[in-house]
Amino acid sequence: MNVREEQADILLIGGGAAGCYAALTLGEKHPELNVLLVDKANIKRSGCLAAGVNALNAYITPGHTPQDYVDYAKEDAAGIVREDLLLSMSEGLNDVTAKLEKLGLVIQKNPDGSYAARGWRNIKINGENIKPILAKAVLDQSNVNVRNHVNIVDYLVVDGKVCGAWGLDLKQEEIVLFIAKAVICATGGAAGLYQPNHPGTSRHKMWYSPFNTGAGYAMGLRAGAEMTTFEMRFIALRCKGTIAPTGTIAQGVGVPQVNSRGEKYQGKYGNTTAQRLWAVVRENLSGNGPCYLATRGISPEQAAALERAYLNMAPAQTLFWRESGLSPQEFDVEIEGSEPYVVGGHTASGYWIGADRSTTLAGLFAAGDVAGGCPQKYVTGAFVEGEIAAESAAKFAAEAAPKMDLTVIKDTISKQVQHFSGADTETPYTAERLEEAMQQAMDEYAGGIKSHYGYSESSLKIARRHIERLQGLSDNLRAADAYGMLKIFELRERLLVCQALLAHLAARKETRWPGFAEHLDYPEMRDEFKVFINSRLEQGEIKIIRRPLAAALEEAVS
């Protein structure tokens, strides 16, 4: 493959919510900096917001304060949060919302002109075109250049400092080296680690983007960055089959969950995000399932409004209602839990960062789902983190870039690509088959759907052996083109994220978030685990580091 080089002051990896907002910030506030935004697909619809989004779920409504949001997120995560990160995020939520409205996002207004709230911390929008709106704003910036369809594989690291990244241009079939003074990682979290709800034809009908493969986590681990809280997995409670959101109905219309006997059961289990999922798991195991959102009896107007709302974010649900004849007005909506994901935007998995969103690697900043310690950030929180990371990276980029011997770097990268190139393979396995094997092992032994999200020390050990075996096998895979190679790299990213996740699950010997992670050997919450479980990859092994909850800002990145 041909090797191409590009230079910038700041390299942004990933053009989803956080990456686009970072680019926008650098465009508007730092026109002197030359910025490159690189995306695996096309920023118009890439990332989590491809289909749209139903509401802005992080907003401080009148009568509430950013500290209220911090308190809410802390309680929902049973205390395992970085309050400093949550506060700086919460303080920026309303400004980024106003910015998005200026760019063209439609937000529902009250007669007095204020935003119409859906709850105390979220507002109603039309989010179908949120991504095209953001993408257009980014493309309007004269100092930001966008490179679509380039998948970043790894950072360029010189003397412990991140000086760029390299990737594969999927359309040009080229290797691209991006050299920069500062790098912001905004690649999102990891889907596809566990067997999905529908492993066959609809294997990608999932909550999170199936194209978010944990690349940022894997790149960080390989470069020696410290990660946090992978064990706080996120599992979404969704509409059965379509995996469409439930909040629109539960919170929007305001209907309760009921079991097949018509009983409202939520009160028995508590009302955190994890507990709402756990309630469904327990009811099903008790023989009371399936579980539903009790929509039967809503008005025709409500049903019609729901149909339109789902078209703006999850069209499958509207098609399902019309096609099956099971309209929400006449039938309750069945719900189920998804497979587990590793994310930093709903839960708190990701890079261990400072208040300025700097990672433990010099020159590297993180924002959005890839950044840890700051859950419940959702779309607007990802914007704020993108903004903070952009400002910090701009400051860092004022320093001169170190001299790099590109000849050696290029040679190493070419050899790595060469290793996986080739039409003929001697292995009977493919990346797809190994991915299925990984998902099956994680499902059975690391708390997937099949095991009702529970695991034990013994089962985690078995999962670890499978992941090690698959990592070995993945080394023998070969691909004839850039897309095929992308599939190999994605598999290897996921396997490394699984390796780290298993170490985190084993290290937290308690059950802090029933539903999200149930350790069957330790079914209770334990005081000694009021700590962060962090990790680093050292000589191929995941080393666990415990960090106190009240880590002061200066200690956070030490």
Add this chain to the structure above:
Amino acid sequence: MSIAIEKHKCVGCGRCTEVCPGNLLQMRNRKAAIRDVRDCWGCTACVKECPRKAIYYYLAADLGGRGGRLYAENNEKEIKWQMQWPDGSKEEIVTAKQEANQY
């Protein structure tokens, strides 16, 4: 869960290959084609991007599909979501871009 391309309607403009968040669409003999239907997330970005309504979205059999097709006619003001059923009948739902979700 996936999309299907009606080749006779495809004019080969390539817009869908640009916009798919999974790089799943490519041009083959000047027509759009999907690499593997199992890899589709169901976001409908391509359905809304296609200027000829040559791409429809459908519920796979494992999700309870009954052969219905969902097309989108996307203009500046609204999206006309058109459903076509196996018996030939049609239904349409319009979502206005200036109207926020009620829920």
